[in-house]
Amino acid sequence: MMNLKGISTKKEDLDRYEVDHIFHSWSFQPDSAPKRIVSAKGLRFMDEDGREFLDFSSCFVSHNIGHQDPRVVEALCEQAKTLCSFAPTFSTGPRALLAKTLAEITPGDLSRSFLTLGGTEANEAAVKICHQYTGRRKILTRYRSYHGATTASMTLSAGDPRNWAQTLGGTDWVPVPLPYCYRCMFGQKYPECDLRCVKFIDEVIELEGGSEKVGGIIFEPVTGSNGLVVPPDEYFPTLRRICDKWGILMIADEVMSGFGRTGRWFAMDHWDVVPDIMTMAKGISAGYVPLGAAVARQHIGDRFKEQFFSHGATYAGHALACATAIRVIQVYQEDSLIENAEKMGKYLLQRALELKEKHPCIGDVRGLGLFVGLELVKNKKTREPLIPLKAKVLPGTNPKLAVAKKLVELGMIAMAANPSNVIAIAPALIVKQDEIDEGISIMDQALAEADAFVEYAGRRKDK
Numbered sequence: 001m002m003n004l005k006g007i008s009t010k011k012e013d014l015d016r017y018e019v020d021h022i023f024h025s026w027s028f029q030p031d032s033a034p035k036r037i038v039s040a041k042g043l044r045f046m047d048e049d050g051r052e053f054l055d056f057s058s059c060f061v062s063h064n065i066g067h068q069d070p071r072v073v074e075a076l077c078e079q080a081k082t083l084c085s086f087a088p089t090f091s092t093g094p095r096a097l098l099a100k101t102l103a104e105i106t107p108g109d110l111s112r113s114f115l116t117l118g119g120t121e122a123n124e125a126a127v128k129i130c131h132q133y134t135g136r137r138k139i140l141t142r143y144r145s146y147h148g149a150t151t152a153s154m155t156l157s158a159g160d161p162r163n164w165a166q167t168l169g170g171t172d173w174v175p176v177p178l179p180y181c182y183r184c185m186f187g188q189k190y191p192e193c194d195l196r197c198v199k200f201i202d203e204v205i206e207l208e209g210g211s212e213k214v215g216g217i218i219f220e221p222v223t224g225s226n227g228l229v230v231p232p233d234e235y236f237p238t239l240r241r242i243c244d245k246w247g248i249l250m251i252a253d254e255v256m257s258g259f260g261r262t263g264r265w266f267a268m269d270h271w272d273v274v275p276d277i278m279t280m281a282k283g284i285s286a287g288y289v290p291l292g293a294a295v296a297r298q299h300i301g302d303r304f305k306e307q308f309f310s311h312g313a314t315y316a317g318h319a320l321a322c323a324t325a326i327r328v329i330q331v332y333q334e335d336s337l338i339e340n341a342e343k344m345g346k347y348l349l350q351r352a353l354e355l356k357e358k359h360p361c362i363g364d365v366r367g368l369g370l371f372v373g374l375e376l377v378k379n380k381k382t383r384e385p386l387i388p389l390k391a392k393v394l395p396g397t398n399p400k401l402a403v404a405k406k407l408v409e410l411g412m413i414a415m416a417a418n419p420s421n422v423i424a425i426a427p428a429l430i431v432k433q434d435e436i437d438e439g440i441s442i443m444d445q446a447l448a449e450a451d452a453f454v455e456y457a458g459r460r461k462d463k
């Protein structure tokens, strides 16, 4: 074996290691290395060639407080100097304090946390808690969802082409429609529809065995990577009533929508509905360290005083991650970032709606807080999607990727590589009005790529 300290760190060699030795997520393995990032500050980051970029995505909606906040870096270093981690059978101060902090900021009596390393594991934990608490195997999930990359969470990611490659398992899943008014699966219009999509769930629960067989329903309160879908106001209160009628658990996946992203601590706060289990990650530690949590209501947590809790992990409640998250959560409050997200979110939505007027490729604009999506179409009237769903997993022309490439050329990133037809805009919660203007202006230029595809779509097809 070569001397490990002697491994070359030259630029071209690092590029080669990327190509030869890494599994790159959700993609065909590339034949050239992606851009290498060397530093970041606030809303900006820099590549190794010294070029600066605007981050309009918060790195997959995780870096909510901006990059490299010195207060958080200091808390992280202080904890590292004292105790990085210890066996989870023991307590650490940061773990206890984070659990109390989460009980404080989550709605209602959500109060007992299982701490994980990310969102996927938080959802796996939630599903296991649901199975163990109810003793039932079936979990309802909504089409066009993403809940994570491992067995149960990927199975529950119904209608996301990323789950097509996987043998389903981990739970018995039953898909139901999303309240996606722009493309209603029932062909209805809101509000005349009388919320057919949520009433349909009631019927599905009965057909699937009701209280004897169905344990829960998992959902993203505001759908993230599959299309920025915001439900009508009555949706969640109605769903809560249906779940109570059957005694099934509501599992709110707030991995993307939590921690101020929508202008409230959690998106469910918009509708005053308390889910039975809430999962979170990303904004909990704002990307500084890997962390997630599944937080259960008190009576669910208390059940496991008498019933064996059959779940665990070596790094559950890792001290370094907990200490960092505590400081991140304090920063949201200290800097009034949730309030800023609400205020700046309204401005961002207004500016994004202006783009819709200008660009033939934008069929719909929607969002909540600093979580705004532009839905791309070939034709505004027919609403024909610009990109087929399978474009995510099959190689070929995907106009959204052309937009993403152009954005980088112009010095910005947004969320354009997700499976839906939607480009998501999600800057960190520290964003100011002039930075929104800057990002919208770059997006305006980049959207010309997708507009061109609208004009030439017919011709390309005929080729």
Ligand SMILES: Cc1ncc(COP(=O)(O)O)c(C=O)c1O
Residues within 6 Å of the ligand: 060, 117, 118, 119, 120, 121, 123, 146, 147, 148, 149, 220, 224, 225, 253, 254, 255, 256, 281, 282
């Ligand atoms: C709503 C939602 N749930 C779960 C996950 C999975 O989280 P992670 O990538 O941290 O495992 C994601 C990731 O994007 C997500 O958006």
